[in-house]
Amino acid sequence: MRLACQMHVHADMRVVIPEETRLGDQKILTEGVERAVPLAPNVRKVAVHLPPPSVSDQRADADRLLDSLAEAGLPDLEIEVKTLRDLPERLRALDFHPAVVAISDEVVSVDRPSAAEACYGIALDIGTTTLVGYLTNLVTGRTVAVASRANPQVAYGDDVIARIEYCGNTKSGARTLQTLVLGAMNEMVAEACRKADIRPTMVYEATMVGNTTMNHLLLRLPVRQIARAPFVAASASAHVVSAKDLGLKIHPRGRVYTAPLIASFVGADAVGVILATGLHESHRLRLAIDIGTNGEIVLGTRERLLACSTAAGPAFEGARIRYGMRAATGAIDRVDLVDEKLVLHTIDDAPPVGLCGTGLIDAVAALVEGGVVGSSGRMRSAADLAASRPALARRVVGADGDNGFLLADKKETDSGHPILLTQKDVREVQLAKGAMAAGVVTLLEEYGAKVGDVEEVLLAGAFGNFIRPDRALAIGLLPRVSVEKVKFVGNAAGTGARMLLVNRNLRQVADDVARGVEHVELSQRPDFQMRFAEAMFFPTGKA
């Protein structure tokens, strides 16, 4: 096992890329909480019958069309010069009975009424690691097909900081990353359209939520200043760009709406989570945690919302963990300790290949429960454990110059290597969960509330959805609330994108939310550093 970047190639060689590092058929969470949203899409399609012109009715073609559309319930529309260029010929060819598509306040298509049945939009959740697209019928409001992909930008860095650095170091870096994500987005559009048996030109609008870096990389806005203190975005506003100009292969006159951002590390995905969970409308104090590649935390009520982001880091996505991997076939996703006996579960019940995020949390929780790992995070040696926990002690072996815990030995795996949880892995988990927990504590203090005041803890995001709350509570990843208060909201960011697609009025709400949320910048606060240090301990270490 070698790092490709550390190898010189001197002769022909065979390269085997281990399963656990491949972007395979990854489990991507596409489902989210469903909220009843009144249907008021930004794209509308209607067939109209115009009175043909005569000497007693010499209205210009454009006025004639707009007057009829107003009568059909679509007032105050405009027609761009581009569209007007073939309007006279088109209206006459259609005997003045066209079907019209309007996006926002603009007529973008004048076509045969036989094509009048439906029009579609696609809601896009553009994550650092995963991409999801929800193809939606804008007449019924129903999601008709879903497609997902790994974000191909991963090849240039696991997290947003690495990608921002890549853009800074490489002349055409920003363009490369934009091209990559657009390519994947276009694949998703094509795939979803194939599934729904429609043409991509029947898709007139895309809404997009993503963190600030994903948003800026997609729009090719500069990202350098995001990663440097004082960490500012180029723009936090919602934008509407032409699909054609951007390169998204939907209807050429279609548009892409990107939802507004809160701060450099609290993006439109957090806005989506707020919309989907209704945090901005609730009287009860609630906490939403989106554990993605970054951990974003929102706390509050309709009166006041606070948000922060923490470097939860990609540990839960398999990065920086010795045998870490994404949640794909063969990943150990559940670990239980039953009478000193380890019970493993793998995705698709395949032979174990590595450890994904939920398995990692479970494994650490099991070791803490079993007394292998103390409250400080220190893994005890085999000798130390031999007397009290003989079965577990046998699994403690040397690894990377320190202790390691054998989850599966060579014979049990398909990959020819054992699967260990190393001391360093435990430290990574401590850093990640410590950051998350300290973020929650800081927000609570800033809000003037105690953990007990929180009435609901909402877990959002791909990862959050698969976590077992009791395990997360056991290692202190979540604040100490009773387990019934923990709710899963699935891919709430994606739900937010869908809501913004089917109801244009929510875009104003999104603007208000994005502007109204108080962002708490943790990185420069001495009190956060102290809480972070405290939160790295495990709450219930028995040894």
Place this chain on the structure above:
Amino acid sequence: MRLACQMHVHADMRVVIPEETRLGDQKILTEGVERAVPLAPNVRKVAVHLPPPSVSDQRADADRLLDSLAEAGLPDLEIEVKTLRDLPERLRALDFHPAVVAISDEVVSVDRPSAAEACYGIALDIGTTTLVGYLTNLVTGRTVAVASRANPQVAYGDDVIARIEYCGNTKSGARTLQTLVLGAMNEMVAEACRKADIRPTMVYEATMVGNTTMNHLLLRLPVRQIARAPFVAASASAHVVSAKDLGLKIHPRGRVYTAPLIASFVGADAVGVILATGLHESHRLRLAIDIGTNGEIVLGTRERLLACSTAAGPAFEGARIRYGMRAATGAIDRVDLVDEKLVLHTIDDAPPVGLCGTGLIDAVAALVEGGVVGSSGRMRSAADLAASRPALARRVVGADGDNGFLLADKKETDSGHPILLTQKDVREVQLAKGAMAAGVVTLLEEYGAKVGDVEEVLLAGAFGNFIRPDRALAIGLLPRVSVEKVKFVGNAAGTGARMLLVNRNLRQVADDVARGVEHVELSQRPDFQMRFAEAMFFPTGKA
């Protein structure tokens, strides 16, 4: 003298194009009535000082800029993604002290404050025959330079109908005509900027008035349906297009506003005349006549405005007149009859070359006054006149198989041919003035008023400004009002374009005017045909 289209070329030949048909240094009226307009331009430039970002002020660059602009009195602006792409770098390079240009509600330029002094706009009057551009300082509201040109589309037809036919007959005809007029517009921009010693990139907006065909040809909207019953425009609305997309060489992010139209043959030039003369605000019944290549007539008060157009035709611009020419050097522009003696005046006092519009009216008036032409328009023969008007009788000669009147003989001219007014020329004048007069009568009747009720007759347009009112009254080109009621308003359409440039609020007024004016379609009215026939007679024929 041969028509080029009727000649076969069999061998080398020398072609001489006579002076009177050349597009030379034509006299183009650029001055118009001045109306006090509050300065409220659509383009605004302001220098701002932004507080630099810090950990306690992490607003995105765009929000930081917009907040400062709002404090500086420019609220509710937006910044396009294109502009955002270099905003972070630019703001930092300028130490957060930029000068910003906003057009309408959008930031289009963020630049060094040293370039902050002024910004400019250009008002364009795009006529069938002539083009005028008024370069205006948008900080002071003053016109700083004027440029004018003959419309090079003239090569493809004297009037709008000929140009529409050209577009229909030739595949790339529309594009050719657009390219031609844009070329001339760019020349005018460059010339005006040279005169004012500024760079064309300091010009951020152009406003344009033109008749419906000129408007459509410039925007490359289809024109075919304009010329065919029931004569409808593709669009009568105002439009805003990107200068770069259109091809107008001002600031690349600059915009072109085209004023709204009333009907197919009553265009934005008529809207400009209404704004400039305040017809839409007046309680007194007034009549505005713009005698261009088409004659446009507006009648009414603030309560009600009626408009029509008549085929005044290019007769007054020299077309279809045997020795007709444009108002250039050597054109006979004034003809008086003093005791049976003809007194001619030519432009620049040059030897006579031909007859321009005002000279044509004067000549016909003189012949009517002198009894050479009767009320029916029939020119009496030399024999007929010999007894009563011996001096005039000598000038009546044969021409084109009928009578003609010698204005200047071969020896007096520089061109080697005499200058005659033919019977056919008189008929052309009768058709043109008959159409104008019948239009006025029809509008008056539609309005329910009599000629005597009209309190003011406003003559607009290049041609109208040089007419001698008593002569125009004498041949019945103008309705029979007392001569003191006739006022010149110069290039009122151009004044309207300037008003729309310096005060953006007038654009809403222009929309209301364009929508509110009742268009009276003359072409299909039997009563108009009858009035037209009546109006062809000369009012005071003595013979």
